[in-house]
Amino acid sequence: MTEKTRVAVLYGGKSGEHEVSLKSAASVLRHLDRSRFEPVPISIDKQGRWQRQDARRLAESNAESLPIFAEAPEIRLAISGNGTLLAAPVGGAATQDAIDVVFPVIHGPLCEDGAMQGLLDLAGAAYVGSGVMASAIGMHKDMAKRLVALAGLPVAPYTVATKRDYARDPAAVAAAAQAKLALPAFIKPCNMGSSVGVHKVKRWEDLGAALDDAFAYDTRVLIEQGVDAREIEVAVLDGDPPFASMASELNAGPQHEFYSYEAKYLDADGATVDLPAKLTAEQMSRVQELAKTAFTALECSGLARVDFFLDRQGGEFYFNEINTLPGFTAISMYPKMMEASGLPYPALITRLIELALERHAERRALKTDYQG
Ligand SMILES: Nc1ncnc2c1ncn2[C@@H]1O[C@H](COP(=O)(O)OP(=O)(O)O)[C@@H](O)[C@H]1O
Ligand SMILES: [Mg+2]
Structure with a gap:
């Protein structure tokens, strides 16, 4: 044996x-x-x-x-x-x-x-999972958006403010946002998750309070154009080429303004899921392609869940964020999407371990110094 x-x-x-x-x-x-x-x-x-x-x-x-x-x-x-x-x-x-x-x-x-x-x-x-660089960029909402935008993915317009900018000249931070964005706007810490510190602002008068709270979690904050969005997620598994799952849709309950911390964790009826998402065949293949492009552009390894907004008005998909170590219980979205796409949870775990060993062996085989 x-x-x-x-x-x-x-x-x-x-x-x-x-x-x-x-x-x-x-x-x-x-x-x-x-x-x-x-x-x-x-x-x-x-x-x-x-x-x-x-x-x-x-x-x-x-x-x-x-x-x-x-x-x-x-x-x-x-x-x-x-x-x-x-x-x-x-x-x-x-x-x-x-x-x-x-x-x-x-x-x-x-x-x-x-x-x-x-x-x-x-x-x-x-x-x-991913190495140092893809993990760090995946966590950084601003860097991730800049890189996927370079790869051709649509991203909702946003401005960025640092805590120093805001302390020095809060009016300039607000003016820059107002010049570029229409309401509602979403205020979010650059490196958080679980909707912690995220605020939906419908009146510019409320921007200050939202920024004060977001800056309690990070020194860098995004002020982003609100999208009248359906929230669509895709699971990507590494491979040559990477494999994109069936997409799913998350619908925050009508009692929630958006998919907030409360909707995610505190309210048992906070959200419903459609798996697969109710998309046309074209929409499904487009969002799968976009997810694979994001995975590749950020040089991810192993797995990632890529989250999009589908604009109800214009019909376009916007990249929102990527999670390089998404929730991984048997009933979490990543494993559920893979299962719905033909890869059951135990086989998914096995495949991820194999991918980790393959990547390690590939990197180990590289020369580390000049050998003529
Ligand atoms: N630009 C936006 N337009 C519409 N809704 C948004 C926007 N940005 C964030 N949201 C809402 O806030 C939630 C959390 O924002 P997100 O950027 O995904 O941060 P987190 O990493 O905390 O999940 C989203 O799932 C969505 O419901
Ligand atoms: Mg999110």
Whole structure:
């Protein structure tokens, strides 16, 4: 029997999306193909402590959110003499775990913005998902829009203000927005998610309060033209060429002005989903093409969910944002869209791990210095 591939399932994390990660990771562990893979669960608690968790004990808990057992041994990443990645217990004599590939089932800042990916690169690890650059750009709403626009994707008009600009001359920030945009406008922190700090402004008098709140979350804020939009999402899986799923549509309930934090997480009836989205065949293939173009333009790897606005007036698709580590429970949009497109959740997990190993091998084979 060949040895199983040892998959470190990283979960938790210090971001605001810690709880989402616990749910995603519970699903991944439950559906990981145990005939090929051996899980090495590694939790990161809210204080940033890394711990080696016991897969059997986690399985027994059978919880919807994967627990973090506080007494589990603390570990750090280490590299053995032959370059193998190790989960090494801190101070203790307990055995070290060799790791073949890391599945970062974590979301948000420091988890999907390139920081963790850089750490894993330094440790020489194979890992699921995008590398440092695509992760960082994917998280940065302004950079992502600039690059996809260069690749030909329509993007709603917007202006950008920094906290310094705003502190120095708030009237100039408002004037620049008013000169370029019509109401309503959406105010959003550049590097957040989950609609945190996002505001819909219908009167310019309300811009200041919206900016004050958005600047509490980031030093860079986008002021964006509101689109009378249907919200369409596509899941993209890496490949040559990349594969785009059936698109889905998210409809925030009429009680919500937009797909806000409340609609996403606090209101059980906050939104309904159409999968597949009710699009014409042409619209479906257009949005799939746009999603693949965005994935390629940002040099993503592994997976990404690409979110669009379909303008009810003009009928055009606008790129809104890309998520390089989207929510990943068995009922999250990314896995559901892949499933509806013929790739069930367990096979999706397997494919993502294979892609991570392929990408790692490809990069390892590159020369690192001049060899004539
Ligand atoms: N330009 C816009 N036009 C219409 N609705 C928008 C616009 N920008 C954001 N929204 C609404 O706000 C939500 C959150 O904005 P988004 O840019 O997706 O940020 P997040 O990363 O927090 O999800 C969107 O899903 C949509 O409902
Ligand atoms: Mg969004």
